[in-house]
Amino acid sequence: MAAELPAKLKPAARVAGQRQDVWSIINEAAAASPKQPIVNMGQGFFGYNPPPFIINAAKDALNRVDCNQYSPTKGRPRLKRAIADAYTPFWSHKLDPDAEVTITTGANEGMLSAFMAFIEPGDEVIIFEPFFDQYISNIEMPGGKIVCVPLAPPKDGARRTCSSAEWTVDFEKMEKAITPKTKMIVINTPHNPVGKVFSKEELQRIGDICVKNEIIILSDEVYDRLYYVPFTRIATLSPEIERLTLTVGSAGKNFYATGWRVGWLMGPPHLIKYVSAAHTRICYSSVSPLQEACAVGFEQAEEEGFWDETVRDMRGKMARFNESQDAG
Structure with missing residues (x-):
């Protein structure tokens, strides 16, 4: 048993009361299972490499002097341009890579930067339950208070296999949860762990509520x-909703490279500049050669047919998993 620390050496409350995270619980349970090897589905951990064109880009970047030095704190210009080009077709205007994109050390650090940028002690953040557990510490670090709004499963969900859309x-x-202290709401779509893709109608209604109450949306x-x-x-969905929205992305998830820790946030300049400022103070900049490789990934993904292949392969894995469950 650890000795009690003297009062002057005690850790800050923001870390002293941290409970064991869900990944540690699941990983320990998997390791302790009498049946081995075991497939651990409790963590987003790919069992295969990124595609060759991304790996080769990373190897090439390691041979370049500029890619082995600090990147600009807001991200390497090539990656910011690649992301702006990749997402502009979905937006109502051409995204400005310098004013509307910032690169972060993984999506998780990006979300922490967003919370650090806008949340002060006592501010409330609404999150839909169940949720990715890392939201808790990220919100509590700057002194925010979590307010949970449950996602309701279908009433007969315990008796049948149902779609996450239900x-x-x-x-x-949700509206009752809003108070004068509500500063932000977190949306996760496609959702972890339920898998739900929020419908356009649901998002429109959430967005309208946030516009009405001047609440920042972290998507x-x-x-x-x-x-x-x-x-x-x-x-x-609308200029009014976009004005309040920060969108989080992850190269780790997109390219099967979670260990690379390359993420980004996109949003209007009046929001993104403060996220960039917080990111600068948290870790200054992110891994240079892997940013360059991710830029190549976005530039070549369409040509390589990678996005379609990703969906096709994952659907196949899901179908096989469901078949094995049914057979069992």
């Missing part, structure tokens, strides 16, 4: 290339 937002509970869209039904980006 999980619904209780808008009455976690790290799985934005893995969907099998129509997918709507909340920032694209």
Whole structure:
């Protein structure tokens, strides 16, 4: 048992009370299973490499002097341009890579930067439950208070296999959860862990409520290339909603490279500049050669047919998994 620390050496409350995270719980349970080897589906951990054109780009970048030095704190220009070019077709205007995109050390650090940029002690952040557990510490670090609004499963969901689309937002509970202290709302679509892709109608209603109450929207869209039904980006619904929205992306999820820790946020300049400022103070800049490789990834993904291949392969894996479950 650890010795009690003297009062002057005690850690800050923001880390002292941290409970064991869900990944550690699941990983320990998997390791302790009497049946081995075991497939651990408790963490987004790819069991295969990024495609060759991305790996080769990373190797090439390591041979360049400029790619082995600090990147600009807001990200390498080539990657910011590649992201702006890749997402402009979904937006109502051409994205400005310098004013509307900032590169972060993974999506998680990007979200922490967003919370650090806007949340002060006592501010409330609404999140839909269940949710990615890392939101908790990220919101609590700057002193924010989490307010949960449940996603409701279908009433007979315990008795039958149902679509994640049947999980619904209780808008009455959502509106009741809003107070004068509500500063931000977090949306995750496609959703982890439910898998729900929020409908355009749901997002429009959420967006309208946020516009009415002047609430910042943090839209976690790290799985934005893995969907099998129509997918709507909340920032694209109206200029009024876009003005309040920060969109989170992840090269780790897009290119099967979670260990690379390359993410980004997109949003209007009046929001993104403060995210960039917080990011600068948290880690200054992100890994240079892997940013360059991710830029090549975006530049070549369409030509390589990579996005379509990603969806096709994942659907195949999901179908095989479901067949094995049915057979069991």
